Amino acid sequence: MSYDVIVCGAGEGGLFTAAILAKKGFKTLVLEKKSHIGGRAMSIEYKPGYIVDYGIHSIRYGKKGIIPTIFRKDLGIKLKLLDYGKGKLYRKGEWYEIPTDINGFMTTPLLTDEERDKFIPLFMEIIRLKAEDFLEVSVKDYFKEKIQSDALWDLIKLIAAGLMVTPDIERASMGELIDGLKQVISAGKGATYPQGGWKGIFEKLIHIISENGAIKTNNPVKKVLISNKKVEGVVLDNDTKILCDLIVIAIPAQKIFSILPESEFPQSFIMTCKNLIPSSGISLDIGLHEPISNETGLIAVDTPMSLGAFTSNIDPSTAPQNEQLFTFLQPIPKSVADNPKQAKILLTEMEKLITQMFPALKIKIKWKRPLIIPVMDGAVNYIGQTRDKRPKIKSEIIEGLYFSGDTYNGPGLGGDIAPSSARLCAHTIVADFSKKEIPIA
Numbered sequence: 425m426s427y428d429v430i431v432c433g434a435g436e437g438g439l440f441t442a443a444i445l446a447k448k449g450f451k452t453l454v455l456e457k458k459s460h461i462g463g464r465a466m467s468i469e470y471k472p473g474y475i476v477d478y479g480i481h482s483i484r485y486g487k488k489g490i491i492p493t494i495f496r497k498d499l500g501i502k503l504k505l506l507d508y509g510k511g512k513l514y515r516k517g518e519w520y521e522i523p524t525d526i527n528g529f530m531t532t533p534l535l536t537d538e539e540r541d542k543f544i545p546l547f548m549e550i551i552r553l554k555a556e557d558f559l560e561v562s563v564k565d566y567f568k569e570k571i572q573s574d575a576l577w578d579l580i581k582l583i584a585a586g587l588m589v590t591p592d593i594e595r596a597s598m599g600e601l602i603d604g605l606k607q608v609i610s611a612g613k614g615a616t617y618p619q620g621g622w623k624g625i626f627e628k629l630i631h632i633i634s635e636n637g638a639i640k641t642n643n644p645v646k647k648v649l650i651s652n653k654k655v656e657g658v659v660l661d662n663d664t665k666i667l668c669d670l671i672v673i674a675i676p677a678q679k680i681f682s683i684l685p686e687s688e689f690p691q692s693f694i695m696t697c698k699n700l701i702p703s704s705g706i707s708l709d710i711g712l713h714e715p716i717s718n719e720t721g722l723i724a725v726d727t728p729m730s731l732g733a734f735t736s737n738i739d740p741s742t743a744p745q746n747e748q749l750f751t752f753l754q755p756i757p758k759s760v761a762d763n764p765k766q767a768k769i770l771l772t773e774m775e776k777l778i779t780q781m782f783p784a785l786k787i788k789i790k791w792k793r794p795l796i797i798p799v800m801d802g803a804v805n806y807i808g809q810t811r812d813k814r815p816k817i818k819s820e821i822i823e824g825l826y827f828s829g830d831t832y833n834g835p836g837l838g839g840d841i842a843p844s845s846a847r848l849c850a851h852t853i854v855a856d857f858s859k860k861e862i863p864i865a
C-alpha cells in the first residue's frame with residue numbers, strides 16, 4: 425500500500441494534520457511509537473466508567489477556539505462543548521469568585537477601591553494593544569513600572585496563569601497574554617470542555633483518518649530517509665522501509681534528532697529545537713465513591729499556582745453515576761519534575777491542599793492517579809520562543825519535510841499551539857501540492 429503522506433506521531437499535532445489532509449484527499453499513514461494514540465492529550469477509561477484525561481484538559485474560547493474551528497471548517501463536524509460554571513479561587517484559606525468581566529473586577533473583594541481604580545484603566549489599555557507588538561516583551565517587564573500593589577500583581581498573575589498555565593508567568597510573553605485576553609473577550613468565555621472528554625475528540629479524528637488512510641500504533645519511526653536534500657521515506661523499528669516523498673514530523677522538536685540526521689541541518693536549527701523550554705507539572709486525578717461538591721467551575725489556587733475541576737460535574741459521562749471525578753494540576757519547573765523525590769513531596773503537599781479545600785474528599789476516595797509530568801506544554805510561551813521563534817512548519821532545508829505540534833510555529837497559548845500548528849501544516853502542504861498540480865480530491 426502506498427501513501428501520499430506519512431505522519432510520524434499520533435499526538436494532537438499529528439492527528440489533526442492527518443485528519444485535515446485525509447479529508448483533502450491525501451492518502452495518509454500515521455505511525456505512532458506507543459500502543460495508544462493522543463500523546464500528551466491521551467484520554468482513557470482509567471477505571472471502569474471513568475474517562476480520564478492526562479491532567480486537566482480544557483478547550484480555550486469555546487466554539488471560537490482552534491479545535492472547534494478545525495472540526496467545523498476543515499472537517500465539517502460540529503463539536504459539542506460544555507461550559508464551566510463560575511470559577512473559584514482558594515486564597516489563604518478563603519474562597520473567592522474569579523472575576524471574568526468588568527463587572528466582576530468592579531466588585532471583587534480581591535481588590536481595594538484604590539487598586540480597582542488602577543486596574544480597570546490598565547485592563548482597558550491592555551486589550552487595546554496589538555499582540556504582535558508585545559510578543560517579545562515579558563509580562564514582568566510590561567507591568568514593572570505600572571504596578572506597585574501586591575494584590576493587583578497577584579490578580580494579574582492569576583488571570584495570566586489561568587490562560588497560560590506555566591510555572592513562571594513573569595517570563596511569559598505579554599503579546600500572547602494580550603492575544604489570549606482578546607480572544608476570551610471576543611468568545612465571551614475562557615475554558616470549555618469537550619462532551620465525552622478528549623477521548624471523543626480522538627475517536628472523531630481516527631474515524632476521518634481511517635476513511636482515507638491508516639493509523640498504526642506500536643510502530644516507532646526509527647529513521648527518516650533523506651537523499652539529495654529530499655525526503656524519501658521512513659524506516660520502522662523492525663527495519664521495514666516505507667517510501668514516501670511527503671513526511672510530517674509530529675514529535676516534539678527537542679526529540680526530532682532521534683529520527684533525523686543532524687548532519688543534514690544547520691547548527692542554529694538544531695540548537696533552536698533542542699533548547700526549547702517545556703513546562704512541567706504534577707497532577708492528581710481522584711475517583712470518589714460519591715459526589716462531595718457541586719462546583720462546576722474551574723478551581724484555582726494562587727500559591728502555589730494550581731488549577732482543577734470536578735470534571736464529572738461538567739460532563740457526567742466521565743464518571744459512573746453517583747460517583748465523582750476530580751482532577752488537579754500544578755505547573756512546576758522542569759528541574760523539579762526531573763527529580764522524582766522532590767516531585768513526590770510536592771504531590772503530597774498538593775493532596776494536603778486539596779483536602780484542606782474539600783475536607784469531605786478524604787474519606788470518599790475510591791482511587792487516585794498521581795502523575796509527574798515532565799512535559800506539559802512542549803514550548804512554554806516565554807519570550808524567545810513565541811510563534812516564529814519556534815521551528816517553522818516547513819523545512820527550509822529538506823524538500824517534502826514538514827513539522828507539526830506544540831513546539832513548532834503556530835499562534836495560540838500552550839495547548840492551542842499543537843492544533844494551530846497542525847492546521848498551518850496541513851494548509852501549507854495542500855497549498856504546496858496544489859501548486860505542483862498533484863491532484864487532490
Ligand SMILES: Cc1cc2nc3c(=O)[nH]c(=O)nc-3n(C[C@H](O)[C@H](O)[C@H](O)COP(=O)(O)OP(=O)(O)OC[C@H]3O[C@@H](n4cnc5c(N)ncnc54)[C@H](O)[C@@H]3O)c2cc1C
Nearest residue numbers: 433435436437457463464465479481482645800829830839
Ligand atoms: C497535564 C497536561 C495538561 C494540559 N492541559 C491542556 C489543556 O487544558 N488544554 C489544551 O489545549 N492543552 C493542554 N495540554 C497541552 C496539550 O496536551 C499538548 O500541547 C498537546 O497534546 C501536544 O501535542 P503534540 O502532538 O504536539 O505532541 P505529543 O502529544 O507529545 O505527541 C507526539 C507523539 O509522537 C509520538 N512519537 C514520539 N516519537 C516517535 C517516533 N519515533 N515514532 C512514532 N511516534 C513517535 C509520541 O508517542 C506521541 O504520541 C496539556 C498537557 C498536559 C501534559
